[in-house]
Amino acid sequence: MDAESQKRKIRRFINGAIKEGIDAFCIYQWIERCHFEKWWEMGAALGAHLQPNSLNNDYEKRMEFILAECRRNHQQEKKAQDKTMGEMIGDLDGVKRVEAVQLLKKLGIDLDTKLKDIENVIQGRSSRRTSNTDLTGKSVRAIIVHGQTYPARTHKEAYLKVIQFVFQHHPQDKDRILNLQGRTRKYFSRNPHDLTKYRERIPDSDIYAELNENANTLYRRGKEVLQLYKMDHESFKIMTD
Amino acid sequence: MLIRKKTVRQLKNEGNYTAQLRQKREIERFLKGNYIKDIDSFQVYQWIERCHFHQWWHLGISLSGYIMPNSLNADYQKRLDFLLKEFSRNMSKNS
Numbered sequence: 001m002d003a004e005s006q007k008r009k010i011r012r013f014i015n016g017a018i019k020e021g022i023d024a025f026c027i028y029q030w031i032e033r034c035h036f037e038k039w040w041e042m043g044a045a046l047g048a049h050l051q052p053n054s055l056n057n058d059y060e061k062r063m064e065f066i067l068a069e070c071r072r073n074h075q076q077e078k079k080a081q082d083k084t085m086g087e088m089i090g091d092l093d094g095v096k097r098v099e100a101v102q103l104l105k106k107l108g109i110d111l112d113t114k115l116k117d118i119e120n121v122i123q124g125r126s127s128r129r130t131s132n133t134d135l136t137g138k139s140v141r142a143i144i145v146h147g148q149t150y151p152a153r154t155h156k157e158a159y160l161k162v163i164q165f166v167f168q169h170h171p172q173d174k175d176r177i178l179n180l181q182g183r184t185r186k187y188f189s190r191n192p193h194d195l196t197k198y199r200e201r202i203p204d205s206d207i208y209a210e211l212n213e214n215a216n217t218l219y220r221r222g223k224e225v226l227q228l229y230k231m232d233h234e235s236f237k238i239m240t241d
Numbered sequence: 242m243l244i245r246k247k248t249v250r251q252l253k254n255e256g257n258y259t260a261q262l263r264q265k266r267e268i269e270r271f272l273k274g275n276y277i278k279d280i281d282s283f284q285v286y287q288w289i290e291r292c293h294f295h296q297w298w299h300l301g302i303s304l305s306g307y308i309m310p311n312s313l314n315a316d317y318q319k320r321l322d323f324l325l326k327e328f329s330r331n332m333s334k335n336s
Contacts, residue, residue, distance in 0.1 A: 025261070
């Protein structure tokens with residue numbers, strides 16, 4: 001078995017797809033493979049599957065050492081990935097820092113954006129960005145619309161930011177959003193009493209948005225708003241933790 | 242006489258589908274030259290460790306010839322050297 005096939009097998013085991021024919025030594029071997037190939041996250045995850053005192057003393061000691069290395073490196077990796085762009089360019093000196101800030105501004109990348117988010121965008125990874133995944137209970141970090149990243153802390157904020165983004169591009173046509181409504185309920189209105197008490201005024205407009213919805217509905221409705229204005233709704237992504 | 246390979250189901254029924262026995266069969270097949278899957282040096286190293294753990298000294302010694310020099314990093318090479326020394330020590334003790 002080569003590195004890639006073993007990696008697949010380890011992943012399947014961590015995801016619970018393999019339940020039979022695995023002994024403690026097998027897990028020890030996998031942890032060693034993870035250590036050798038520097039798959040720190042998987043190595044650390046495998047540690048949880050190993051029962052105490054399932055190996056002899058020598059192997060137990062070695063395993064603890066390897067596992068500690070995996071955990072330490074995983075933490076370091078995580079820390080580096082969690083660094084925001086602002087923190088990263090904070091280490092640069094004067095001119096370089098200014099240049100970096102300008103470059104990020106040109107690219108539409110906010111200083112609060114985390115390195116891992118940018119890497120995800122570059123690699124076109126959708127796992128951390130939501131497309132068909134369930135957003136319920138996930139904490140929001142930012143949104144991406146038309147390739148631009150905007151910080152957001154809640155699903156409601158993300159939703160309002162998308163609408164704000166749309167209004168910035170169609171300042172003369174804000175009223176069109178009022179056409180978006182349910183069978184019996186209004187989603188937007190100028191009169192706050194048409195909506196529930198969970199409404200909020202859309203920034204830079206006199207229109208209120210209904211916010212008494214769950215995370216998935218707000219995300220879907222954000223996409224509908226983009227569609228209504230014939231903007232690229234596929235580009236709307238929510239970055240979650 | 243043609244000896245047919247046992248199926249996974251048969252092995253499971255006999256209680257022989259354990260990681261330990263499965264890997265032993267794999268090692269033996271590999272040493273006979275009948276193992277068709279891709280193998281890298283680290284896999285051979287893992288098998289050597291398995292042999293050390295279960296005290297299959299003769300299998301471990303036979304596997305040692307299949308690790309290419311400098312295919313492991315310094316730490317693992319050290320560990321491998323230690324394991325091979327243990328194999329030789331135990332083999333000579335037994336003989």
